[in-house]
Amino acid sequence: MGVTTPTNLLGAVEQALRPKQWTDFSGIETNADGRAEFLKTMKKVKLGVGEDPLTLAWKTRKSSRFDKARLRDPEYLAFLSLAERLQEIMGDEPIMLPCRQISDFIGVGRTTVSAYRDFAKDDGYLTMVAPHSFASHRATKFRFRRPPSMSIS
Numbered sequence: 844m845g846v847t848t849p850t851n852l853l854g855a856v857e858q859a860l861r862p863k864q865w866t867d868f869s870g871i872e873t874n875a876d877g878r879a880e881f882l883k884t885m886k887k888v889k890l891g892v893g894e895d896p897l898t899l900a901w902k903t904r905k906s907s908r909f910d911k912a913r914l915r916d917p918e919y920l921a922f923l924s925l926a927e928r929l930q931e932i933m934g935d936e937p938i939m940l941p942c943r944q945i946s947d948f949i950g951v952g953r954t955t956v957s958a959y960r961d962f963a964k965d966d967g968y969l970t971m972v973a974p975h976s977f978a979s980h981r982a983t984k985f986r987f988r989r990p991p992s993m994s995i996s
Contacts, residue, residue: 849885853878897941900929901948915962921949922959923968930987937972937984966990 857878860867865877904924914920925945929938940960942953949956960983963969967990975983 849882852885853881856881896929896932897925897939897944900925900932904928918949918951918955919959919962922956923963925949926963926969926985926987927989937986939982939984940969941982960985963987 857865865871865874865881868877871877871880904921905928906920906924908927909920909923914923922945925948926938926940929940940956942956942960945956946953960969964971967988969985969987971983972986973981973984975981
């Protein structure tokens with residue numbers, strides 16, 4: 844099966860609607876209005892049913908986009924690739940980088956993931972948006988940004 848795009852899904856939805864049309868739904872004046880609303884809404888969908896953003900980011904990361912001369916080790920590259928992809932998935936929302944789950948993905952200890960988060964902050968990739976809170980069980984929130992001086996290889 845190929846890549847599912849909003850346009851592909853639109854065709855499948857319209858097929859499933861038959862014999863109904865978009866205009867059969869309240870608030871939809873024309874079929875073009877229904878199609879436009881569907882495509883506009885689908886642009887906001889980031890994850891499929893049952894997908895979590897961190898696992899999706901791990902599966903779809905691209906490690907070749909970093910200047911390897913600045914990287915400490917291959918696992919740090921994997922961490923940065925994961926963080927960058929997670930930010931792409933989450934858009935303008937802050938990201939969370941849980942040490943336990945990431946350590947399982949990368950194959951390093953939790954303290955190493957914590958060190959990678961610190962390295963990424965020092966290197967200008969991560970900015971802390973909100974600190975963690977043990978009392979309210981909230982994880983640290985970050986934003987990933989590629990430093991302006993970084994070249995893409």
